[in-house]
Amino acid sequence: MQKQLNPNSQKIVILAEGSFGVLESKTATVLVRYLPKNVVAVIDSNNAGKDVSEVIGIGEGIPVVSNLASAMQYQPTMLAIGIAPPGGELPKPWYSILCMAIRNGLHIMSGLHYFLSDDAELSELAADHDVVLWDARKPPENLPVATCKAANVDATVILTVGSDCRVGKMLSGIEVTHEAKNRGLNAEFCPTGQNGIMVWGWGIAIDAVISDFTAGAAEQIVLEGAKNHDLLIVEGQGSLVHPGYSGVTLSLLHGSMPDAMIFCHQPSRKKVARYTIPLPSLSEMIAHYEMLTAPIKPAKVIGLALNCFDLTEKEANEAIAAVEEETGLPATDVVKFGAEKLVDVVQKTHQ
């Protein structure tokens, strides 16, 4: 399983040239949010001279610089590719930047669909300079077809599910894990996507796995997490109503065999992003997830994580109250109000 480097022990420069602060640089934002002590600089000539917090609202004290040469003064040990373009390809102008970083002795961490370690020239250069090309999205070899082994682990398994992509399934999973650990629980976050893997240091990007083995990959993640932990928070992917990714979502649901689910949603989102499909009601979407778990291992949604980034605190509180009224379940925005409410219900399931 992907665990070639511990990002927590690296000094990271993030490459986000031309894209920092826009949708494609979600990876950069996630790294700044969860590895603030490790990120030493962000490269983006458009924003050079600013503080990271001026661009994305977090990351105070981290400088944006114009190029790799400027970033080297902060003595990085790793360069992280900070964008995730829809096609997953490497922007061509970045190739020479990667070569330069390798020559400067930096490890490279990438979540692109295009695997750097499959590039002969980069691989040779990396070997010459004794650095690692870490493709967070590259799945391990020989994944099995799922065989319901995840049902046998001693750990309690919680899966974050949701209404769409980019509603907070990774973020709420990490926040719940942090709060559970704060309470002294032996909890572990189980990453299933490249960004989660890059901040947490292990996992499998299940959307990069051949579909026959995707549920098997989810099963492997749970078996791995359960080796040393008794409460697993598995990162969800996609949505059952997403025309492109619903299969990934269902593979994860059936492979990880959760004991309970946390449903993630952005109250202002009315349609599947980039599609014209209206989202069903929350109750309907929750019923879909619960119904599909029933024949294999029944699991209920026990709480909701709402992403209210585009609402005021007052509006967020109103949205939360409305969702609690509609579903009868506890809801919160983990960024605005913390994950306590969700960990309360997770603990009830864990007892």
Added chain:
Amino acid sequence: MQKQLNPNSQKIVILAEGSFGVLESKTATVLVRYLPKNVVAVIDSNNAGKDVSEVIGIGEGIPVVSNLASAMQYQPTMLAIGIAPPGGELPKPWYSILCMAIRNGLHIMSGLHYFLSDDAELSELAADHDVVLWDARKPPENLPVATCKAANVDATVILTVGSDCRVGKMLSGIEVTHEAKNRGLNAEFCPTGQNGIMVWGWGIAIDAVISDFTAGAAEQIVLEGAKNHDLLIVEGQGSLVHPGYSGVTLSLLHGSMPDAMIFCHQPSRKKVARYTIPLPSLSEMIAHYEMLTAPIKPAKVIGLALNCFDLTEKEANEAIAAVEEETGLPATDVVKFGAEKLVDVVQKTHQ
């Protein structure tokens, strides 16, 4: 899309050494059933000297021979690998048989997960002898994420779905297509698995596609089929209650965007094969499929194809009557009783 050779213009010898007539040789059986004029011999030393029909009940007049040398007297132009082992690997002793076949000028057709065309030695040998290594399971490059384009085709799209693997989703799809063509409809079967591709000559094995693009592959199949046909019968895969393959099933459902579905089931099957999971009731399983289409493009199950291979004709008729009573939908066994009943309801949808 996979269309390198037309199997209908080949003389085929099937390699099923040591396995002919057992579960793993499903591919051999499918080829005998649907390309009876093309299959000239089956290699299996265990059954050498028999007629194919003595081993699998169909294929009268086709000899089983002990090795490739014996098969050459029937002047084959292609060798087809007739097994699909769970792991999808090439049995080691077969490697030299493939080399010998290539040296004899035979094309090779394979549905294994292991791609012959990725083997440098076999590829070089094939090039030297001007033959094709056709990996029916190898997906095309650059498949897109699904974007609901399948909703825009002029063709009527029928998807076969089902309760489990190996209940007849491919076979009933082919039988319905044949009967629709018999009635003069401009119908096309759209294969989504290696066996369907091997008998029909095109398609994409969607279980071999990276999960992010699996629904996109299903979409491409529908767009391709709709270029020259106005009634498409899309081959289903897996089942929504199959712990290993449910994600493939849902990707296909959302990517192909059917107008209606035919539900396939084996009445004697009470659990998911190879698992201990009891199958839900037919009504529940049908409701699952219909519910998951609803948010994206609503589609109903319009009939059932029952696989009664292990029942007498009387028992099959009773099973069909019971299912029609339970679901209120027309049901039949297309092998025992023909596909007329199903094409009747397909035509109503197609009007």
